[in-house]
Amino acid sequence: MSIPRNDYPRPQFVRKEWVNLNGKWDFAFDDRNEGLKKKWYHSFPVEQQINVPFAFQTELSGINDKSFHDVVWYQRKLAVPEGWSNKEILLHFGAVDYRSWVYINGNLATFHEGGNTPFSVNITHLLNWDNEDTVTVRVEDPSKDVTIPRGKQYWHEKSESIFYTRTSGIWQTVWMEPIEKSSLSSIRWTPEIDRGDIELEFEIDGENVSNLSLSIDITFNGEKIISDQTNMLEIYNKRSYNIRNRFTDRSNIHGSGWYWSPENPNLFDVTLTLRKGEKIVDQVDSYFGMRKVSIENGIFMLNNMPYYQKLVLDQGYFPGGLLTAPSEDALKKDIELAKEMGFNGARKHQKVEDPRYLYWADKLGFLVWGEMANASEYSEEAARRLATEWFEVIKRDYNHPSIIVWLPLNESWGISRVAHAKQQQAHATSMYWNTKSVDQTRPVLSNDGWEHTISDICGIHNYRNEEELKQAYKDVESAISTTPANRVIYANGFSYNHEPILITEYGGIAYQVDNTEGWGYSSVRNEEDFVLEYKKHTEALMNSRIIQGFCYTQLTDVEQEINGLLTYDRVPKCDLKKIKEINDQK
Structure with missing residues (x-):
């Protein structure tokens, strides 16, 4: 059975190993808001199934119930690949509307508020590693609270005027990935076309970074134009790379021909490799565009x-x-x-x-x-x-x-x-x-x-x-x-x-x-x-x-x-x- 929305969910920060958790989840409405009292995170009432990442209001969810249900629950088994046993395991949610509590094997792992943005949690310490681990998600999406940022989602059940059917619960991809104890946690590209530079800011999570090095390889149309390696002296760092003068074949680059625009959407591909000695501990693929x-x-x-x-x-x-x-x-x-x-x-x-x-x-x-x-x-x-x-x-x-x-x-x-x-x-x-x-x-x-x-x-x-x-x-x-x-x-x-x-x-x-x-x-x-x-x-x-x-x-x-x-x-x-x-x- 094919997995819905099986495309990689974070296209500017790509790791090769990951598992998509979309598809069939057990699902229950909690209209009496009794799930916490009855500890559904330990004993889930299997009422029906839902096709994640589609909200229960949609046809593609398999439920298609457009009436109000302010509290809903999800649950599924987690099968962590054997090759990940010595890694840290991150669980990611692309977006869950509006407030969500995530449990692993009945233990609260994280809470997040906000229906439009992603969140992640390290679940390593909560796993049993027996292919019978469970993830349970409780979601609140209060129907009558007009102070919640919900955009065009209507606070009445029937759409009218400029407002449409609401979206509650999980509505973007759920997935997990393995990382080492030291890893890149974020990168930030800032183009400076007047100087011909791209500025890179990055953050590293984990152990002392003084024994780590980061190499950066930048290519344009298949030509490697920058290959750089630096030792880490601090977690927060900024590096600037000149793009303008790095092309070996000058016929491939002239004037503003390497700028990004709707007419010429030029992108530079990047691989960032984090090493501890000779060992690769993290590798991320990314890209950027030079535009102002x-x-x-x-x-x-x-x-x-x-x-x-x-x-x-x-x-x-x-x-x-x-x-x-x-x-x-x-x-x-x-x-x-x-x-x-x-x-x-x-x-x-x-x-x-x-x-x-x-x-x-x-x-x-x-x-x-x-x-x-x-x-x-x-x-x-x-x-x-x-x-x-x-x-x-x-x-x-x-x-x-x-x-x-x-x-x-x-x-x-x-x-x-x-x-x-x-x-x-x-x-x-x-x-x-x-x-x-x-x-x-x-x-x-x-x-x-x-x-x-x-x-x-x-x-x-x-x-x-x-x-x-x-x-x-x-x-x-x-x-x-x-x-x-x-x-x-x-x-x-x-x-x-x-x-x-x-x-x-x-x-x-x-x-x-x-x-x-x-x-x-x-x-x-x-x-x-x-x-x-x-x-x-x-x-x-x-x-x-x-x-x-x-x-x-x-x-x-x-x-x-x-x-x-x-x-x-x-x-x-x-x-x-x-x-x-x-x-x-x-």
Whole structure:
């Protein structure tokens, strides 16, 4: 029986040995919240099975129950390979929504809060090594708590408006791997294209590192350009490698030909080898892209050149799997279809996307705006939850060259009174500065859409018709004085400071081509009108001398929203070449 989602779950930090734990798990609803009292981690009530990593609300899970169950349990046997007996065993979870407790053989191994980010635990000391070890997971996903960062997951059972069916429990790959007592725990690539350097920061877990050495081999198009070995003197270290002058065949590299961009998604492959004497104790494969994102004199720049962003809003929902793509090919196909239409990137909307999507964005050349799933209402606890998980998001995804913008808050979600409330303004501003404190390489928006506090980009959402768009964006003064959705562009006490202006949501044209009934921000009845409306809305923005990019709503239909360029099943609603012809005008 094939294992679902059997692709390697951590594409920028790859070890050869690993075991995928997706597939059939025992599963139980705990609607009375009695599992802890009855110690289900010792005596599990086998009610049914679930197909991990798909949430119980999905068809692909084998359960397909869309009613609310705030507490659920999982359990399965662990068969640790014999060759791992002298190793440390790490158990990894790609994402579990929202709070999770992990038990090994009835003993609590770890707790994690946050539905969008990965976590790991060393389970070596809890194993019996008898092929009868068990892992049990208890998950809480409170249905009515509107201060949890859940993005488009609705807090009512039936989807409506812009909100969709929720995802509870395990929704990304579960897996385990062996490591030695000393191992690499993280790496961080920071490209410096003006110097031609790549900076590497790394962390090592385990014993005293003074007797360890790390070798780094970097290749480009099959040519090894750097081979370096250094002794470890401290756990935290930074190394800088010059890329520009390392190519032996100069005909293979000229000018900016080694930069990463959507047009030329050049990637450097890396192998990092940790040794203790002559013995290899860890080896990790990785990659990086040499690219620079900056804003110069109010102009958005990619690799020191003005760059016009043609983005599509992508909710990242899939028939049968909701937030979990049925396959890696499905993630790749969404990028390929968007590029086929002439888009050079996507704004992943209210979803922290699967790392395999970001891998294909890196490989295929596709810009991504990294966005946090937001809460619906504000509280001090909501602020803590968002900030804590957002740091985990940035750490997970920092190395992806495709991610060019960070967006922690959207449309005042979770900060509904930010236009005037000082506390919520402080939260939005703190999310901006907190992001900057861990990543100086990317622009950050405090609150995309409207009611900005401090932002590197002025992102505006406007679903008005093409004539209104033309008038609104004829000059900067008009743009920043508009009130789309009756919201001011800058919160009280804050003002425009020559940031690049992008229309980061517009369009939303509904066109029903199958039996799905739904809504959009405007509607048409045939393919010809669909293309014409896309053309009119998009050209109104392209012809503006102040707009530096756009993000069309949206890539696909999702449940009751039928404003996609593709259906929910990824069937084009028109000849995609016609969309590309329009997009290629800029």
